[in-house]
Amino acid sequence: MTDLSNAAEKIFSGEMTIIDYVCELSAADSGREDCPSDLFYWESVRDARKNGKKLVFISGPAPLEILYALDCVPLYLDLLPARLSQNPVLTAKLINEAETRANASLCSLNKTNTGLLLKGVLGVVPDAFVSLPIPCDSARTACTELGRIVGAPSFHFDIxxxxxSRSLKYVEMQLGRFIGFIExxxxxxxxxxxxxxxxxLSNRAAELLEKCAALRAAKPCPLSSRLTIWNELMNAFAPTQEMEKLLTKELELCERRTSDAFTPCPDGEKHRVMLMHNLLWQGITLTEHLEASFGAVTVLDGFLFGARERFTRPDDKDDCFGVMSRRMLEGSRAHAAGASGDELLDAIELAKxxxxxxxxxxxxxxxxxxAWASMKMVSDSVQEKYGQPMLLLDIDNTDSRYKSENEIKNAVDQYMDTVINKK
Ligand code: SF4
Structure with a gap:
């Protein structure tokens, strides 16, 4: 395994590509029973052209079923910063690249994507780019920047x-044009x-994901929730047999652990956490810390926990395109921008x-x-309704120079000690 500072050096000197490095990181997860390894996905992206497929870069929750049905491999660009943020040296270099040569007002997730494309170190070239901006300024600006940089035919949805119902019709109209573009x-x-x-396949993945999420209601909870990661992976390869295999494995693990009354907390389960974040892979370290230090298991994470709409009438084209359009209108489930204040309050109610x-x-x-404006409103409501103060902590989901892992853990520890355990 390439070490962290070495990887940045190798990538910037052209000795290694980002895709090869991401494959290495994913391969390192392969042995973990409790964490999904998405290695097959990165290999399918790396080898797309070799396997006679078209490689389509996507930004936002695009209609994957159409892409896969047309033998395209979608590279969901958000997954790259999520993976690369495990390497702060590399991420900082890519962010600097974007700040110098593109738009300095983007969030660090979007800067990382922009930086790696500007630097030309990704290691794969797209046949097309499809953008579907989630409702936040950074994502909307980034889609335009990325379209300019990728140098491939692009299709931009206007969401x-x-x-x-009028918005839905508008998206459906664009979906028709999108199919022509991808064809x-x-x-x-x-x-x-x-x-x-x-x-x-998409339906099956959605069903399995819901079952996995529901099993976290068991007492004790068998495994800290990884919904943020799963939702992000669903945006890349929900309609594949590999996704079904990953989720089946997760479900079997949760069922086995539930019947054994297993808890990941070494001294027994004492608290049940709802962790609203988009830290992705780094979130795993925090959930493990909460389990080990406070007997606190994460029963829900991410921002939205609602069921994914299924395709119930697969022979009815209008109905299927309606489902795809509604999903696009709903926005991304892994980003803070994907949920309104009301939806966040509903999620808290469900968690309680x-x-x-x-x-x-x-x-x-x-x-x-x-996201901060709606969270202040949500935390005030939680205080009023349940008499419970929430911890609102500012971090950076991609750039650990903003707040290190230790600083985050210290702040969470203080909250757990003083507010929850009243020490
Ligand atoms: S929701 Fe946040 S992390 Fe996602 S693109 Fe917008 S600013 Fe960046």
Whole structure:
């Protein structure tokens, strides 16, 4: 395994590509029973052209079923900063690149993506770029920047902020044009049977993910929740057999542990945490710390926990395109921008009622400025309704120079000691 500072040096000198490095990081997770390894996905991105597929860069929750049905491999760009943030030296270099040569007002997640494309170190070249900006300023600006940099034909969805029937019609109209665009990239027409197969796989993944999430309500909770990671992976390869295999493994692990009354807390489960964050892979270290130091297991994480809409009438084209359009309108589930204040309050209600959460932590990325306004409102409501103060902590989800892992742990420790355990 390439060490952290060595990796940055190798990548910037052209000795190694980002994709090769990400494959290494994912391979290192392969032996962990409790953490998903997405190695097969990165290998499919790396080898797309070799396998006769078209490689499509995507930003935002694009209709994956159509892409996979047309033999395209989507590279979900958000997954790159999530993975690379494990290497602060490399991430800092990529952020600096974006600040110098592009837009300094982007959040660090978007700067990392922009920096690696500007530097030309990714190691794969796209056949097309599809953007579907989530509702935040940084994502919208980044989509335009990325479209300029990738140098491939691009399709930009215009997603309205309002979620009503007119907005839905507007997105459906764009979906029709999108299919034509991807057909021209793939040089073939969309085959409905191939699309039905992908929709069926998507349905199965959604069903498995919901079962995995529901099992965290068990007492004791068998495994800290990884919904943030799963939701991000769903945006990259939900309609694949590999995703089904990953989730089946997770479900079997949770079921086995539930029947054994297993808890990941070495001294027994004492608290149940709702962790609102988009720290992705780094979040695993924090959940492990909470388990070991406070007997606190994370029963829910991420921002939205609602069920994913399924394809229930696979032979009805209008119905299927309606489902895809509604999903696009809903926004990204792994970002703070994906949820409204009302939805966040509903999520807290669910965490209290169905998952017996008694600790509420919000680790908000400093770059997600819009999320702070709604979280202040949410934390005031939680205080008023349940008489419980939430921890609102500013961090950076990609750039650990803003707040180190130790600083984050110290702040969480203080909250656990003083507010929850009243020491
Ligand atoms: S929601 Fe936050 S992390 Fe996501 S793109 Fe917007 S500012 Fe960046």
């Amino acid at each position: 309205p902020l309002r979620k009503d 021209s990239i793939a040089s073939k027409e969309l085959d409905w049977e191939a699309l039905k197969y992908r929709m069926e 009622r169905d998952f017996s959460a008694d600790v509420f932590l919000f680790l908000g990325s400093a770059g997600c400025r819009h």
